[in-house]
Amino acid sequence: MSDDLHIEPTVRLTSVDENTTILEKDLDTEHMLVQMGPQHPSTHGVLRVELLTDGEVIVKATPHLGYLHRCFEKHAENIDYPGIIPYADRMDYLASMNNDLGFAVTMEKLMGIEIPERIDYMRIIVSELNRIASHLVAVGTYAIDLGAFTPFLFCFRDREHILNLLEWLCGARMLYNYIWIGGVSHDFPPKFKERVLEFVRYFKPKAREIYRLLTENEIFVQRTRNIGLLPADVAINAGASGPMLRGSGVKWDLRRNDPYSLYHELEFDIAVPDGKASVIGDCLSRHLVRAIEIEESLKIIEQCIDKMPDDPNFDPHATVPKRVKPKAGEIYGRTEAPRGELGFYVVSDGKGTKPYRCKARSSCFVNLSLLGEMAKGQYLADVVAIIGSIDIVLGEVDR
Amino acid sequence: MSEENQSNEPKKKLSPALAARLEAMKKKKEGEEASGEASEPKAKPSKLSPALAARLAAKKTQKPGQETSSETKAEEPAKDPEPHEIAYNIIKEEFGDAISDLDNNPHMPFFEVNEKSFWPSIAYFMRTDSRLKFNFLSCLSGIDYDDGRLGIVCNLDSIDEHGHKLSVKVNCTKEDAHIPSVAEVWLTADWHEREAYDMYGIVFDEHPDMRRILCPDDWEGYPLRKDYQVQEYYHGIRVPY
Amino acid sequence: MQHLALAELNSWSNALADLGIVGLLIIPAIPLVFIAVYALYYGVYGERKVSAFMQDRLGPMEVGKWGLLQTIADILKLIHKEDIVPKAADKFLFVIGPAILFVGAFSAFAVLPYSSAFIGADLNVGLFYAISIVSLEVVGILAAGWGSNNKWSLYGAIRSVAQIVSYEIPAATALLCAAMMAGTLSMQGMILEQAGPKGFLDWFLFQSPIAWLAFIVYFISSLAEVNRAPFDIPEAESELVAGYFTEYGGMKFAIIFLAEYASMFMVSAIITVAFLGGWLSPLPNIGSLALNDWTNGPIWGVFWMLSKSLFFVFVQMWLRWTLPRLRVDQLMFLCWKVLIPFAFLAFTITAFWEIYVGRW
Structure with a gap:
């Protein structure tokens, strides 16, 4: 290594005009500019957060994205509609079924395809299983960010069971390509429903245990209570959705308020914190919302298995169109992914099998924009707690 | 805020040609509504099977208090103005010719903003007026119409308040x-506007932090435009491989 | 017990010292070998197995039966790594940091009484020496943190210094309670004061109504002294990657690692000596069964001392894998507003107890 290996700070100097002062130069001797860099154990992926700190207190936090940008929208304009499903999988890779479901539901609305009830129930079962798996990762990694190493392994042990079930179903553990436009790719194997019920029965006490393991731990509560407060009106204005919004006390769940698939026929509660264990809008509320949602998803799965019609001559590809060629039109379809509102804005020009425009409105992208607001005035150690409670998956943030 | 000033001042006069065109469109719209047909949608409403129609009717009765969005509705003979139509009429009353007519297609009813300089005041009005209360912006996407126009599409929602949904389009030229x-x-x-700037090159005036968000800060070109050519080299790395 | 005390106290150390230079070199070598074996086996392997069983998994199982040779494999790996010093690092501080850390941790082993017959140096201010030489680690940590030329290491180092310096106050105050009960600061002296036919009831933990409070205060403070969870903010893995030793790899990392396990053992040994009778047997003399006399002796002493200390090391590991970590300001709050008042309370009550009641 020679001495002339001098790297120009390219990124720091670009801005639209001279008055943009977002990237402060490191001249102020009282404030320290720290990069919680792209490689960091607790940013849940490649996210760079630029922190301006006054000792341990954060003065300004600016997230920088784009490290995992894989041009989902540009790909989608060059691939026919069924081929977009694997790309949609890879956005929020911890909850792939929900991404697929969002896209499939949107396209079915646009084209007016009607699907049999059994397909709907199958889709809901796998989506809720995936929601549980995703929330287990969220809870586990949140615990490990705060130093509690053991709940992480308990959560992953149970997640293994779910991944095994889904592998039995469609062959893949994490990125499924299972929910297609107009149907699903495989029927349930024999005895699948019984196994899922077995899992639900096994997991119910464990879900309670995971909830109590962290909520009744004084140190955990002290690290998350009253940290990263997000008032409800700021949350709504900034477009937060999912557990972020429900953690601030707003009872808004797209499965209830804007139902799709068969959610209007199922009974489940919307988890909203009541302010007793936590302050409404803080990190602990969001964590509690996720922990309770696991239990609600178990209820949904049980009901679906109960209600699912049995059909001996069932063909999962019966209503899958041979060529997906929607007429000219546009639609914004949204579903409740584990992290919030996942929306697809699809424009079809009616001339071919490829979309004219397909935008994915990702929940984490919008939720992450609130980091700057929430981290102001908090301690450096709290930034980790706040990022963990937003529960981001960089694949969805950057698409 | 400049938006407040704009809404208090008298509205700008439109050019005569534009005003005439808007008048013609409005008359045509009124004529169509009088005859009881919906205006020409971009996609025809699909015919619902009785099962699906029954399910949707059941969905409506289960939530009597909430006004649901106007998704695919069964063709009912009686035309009660849907919640987004009521909302649109309120906006139309306030802004008149600055916005186009409501394109009442069943998937995504929207209207366009003709005079883009009115857009912040329209937005502010939509958010703050007590009858509208569009407090949730779901998505703001950029789009390239391939005929020399760029635009944005905003999907707005009113959560916890009225429950109506509406979309707005604002266009500009390349x-x-x-x-x-x-x-x-x-x-x-x-952040959505930063992404639209990054992908389409639409500069949003008076944005607090207008810079690229997903692509690196020194990337050339605007990737999602239809005429985008990827650059050859980026910092010495060959880009198309 | 009296015959034991007078005749054989420090007999082995004195014998070795009489051998001249060779003997004087063997005396410090014994704790060094002990640290190596303990840190390798009980420290690294034990921690991995304990954490694995608590997390519902198996831990190392491949290398050797039940993974027993895993640590050898780890040491071999660490030894043959390249010794990297970052270009922009302060070379002198970077290299001297781990050295000072290890010296601070290891020097305290000079006053560790392994049994009635062996102690490195029976100072009459043994306890005071032990807790103060450990503070040398602070210098090492600062050198390592600043010398790494890394803002995150600096954060870790600063937090660590604040933590260690603050927690010495309740630690020392709690130990003073034990010193007051003993009337001496010498390690062997304190243990001898706890000798008696009643076995464990003669230990200081049971000799005073408030000794349990001093015990708990010292235990918690010692966790903070060795940067062990729930006080491991300075090496918080998920926040600061590895805190002040982020930039270290290879043998330097191994030295820091060894120093941490050595300190863990040292504080466990101190708490054993101060409150739990050191190398004394816990078994009481019940009537004709003179269990206490049978299980006391120079070699029995080694067994009792080591097993009590290693038990506390196990408790420290247990706590690490159970509890999340405290934030820095909560840690400081705990020290200054909770532990120090309790420590002073224990101190005062112990003082009055010793004046008016004494030994029972």
């Missing part, structure tokens, strides 16, 4: 790719 920013009205728009 040569003059500027649209006023609504980042102060909805915080969501902040």
